Every structure is written in structure tokens, then in C-alpha cells.
Amino acid sequence: MHDEIVLSVPTDRPEEAGTAALKALQFSFAMHDADVAVQVLAAKSERGRDWADCYRSEKAAWPEVARDHREQPSCLDEHCTWHIDKNETRSAA
Numbered sequence: 001m002h003d004e005i006v007l008s009v010p011t012d013r014p015e016e017a018g019t020a021a022l023k024a025l026q027f028s029f030a031m032h033d034a035d036v037a038v039q040v041l042a043a044k045s046e047r048g049r050d051w052a053d054c055y056r057s058e059k060a061a062w063p064e065v066a067r068d069h070r071e072q073p074s075c076l077d078e079h080c081t082w083h084i085d086k087n088e089t090r091s092a093a
């Protein structure tokens with residue numbers, strides 16, 4: 001079984017969040033009548049500002065459509081969700 005959790009955490013506390021997540025997600029599990037326990041394992045990926053960033057090193061062929069845009073301090077795209085708090089012109093319109 002494989003699953004994935006994406007956590008949004010303060011940028012100055014990523015290690016604390018990662019340690020807490022691993023502690024919560026790794027354990028030994030056994031049904032009440034089982035003789036053998038199963039070790040539930042977890043691992044952290046690279047950190048990133050969004051999900052795609054977490055896989056950037058593994059998926060080098062993935063297009064980097066949004067990075068240039070995200071690195072702009074603001075933009076004029078009224079539908080942009082990245083700069084939602086940074087575009088003063090939107091709230092004035």
C-alpha cells in the first residue's frame with residue numbers, strides 16, 4: 001500500500017513538522033488475534049512550495065510551467081491564486 005500526505009507548514013518550522021509527521025505515521029500494527037505485527041513505514045520527500053516541487057528532482061522532465069510565475073513578486077492575472085495576497089490591483093478593481 002502506498003499513500004501520500006501533503007502538509008502545509010510554516011516555512012521556518014519544516015523539520016519540526018516532518019519529525020512529528022514521521023512519529024505519527026510510523027508504527028507497528030497487528031490485529032488483535034494476529035501473531036505477527038506489520039511495520040507501517042513512512043518517509044519524507046524533498047520539501048517544496050507545492051506538490052510538484054516535492055518531485056522536481058525525480059521528475060526532471062516535468063515541465064516547469066509555474067515556477068517563473070510564482071517567483072514574481074506579483075502579477076496582473078486576475079485569476080491567479082498564487083499571488084492572491086500580493087496583487088493590490090485586484091482588490092481595488
Ligand SMILES: [Zn+2]
Nearest residue numbers: 075080082083
Ligand atoms: Zn500570479
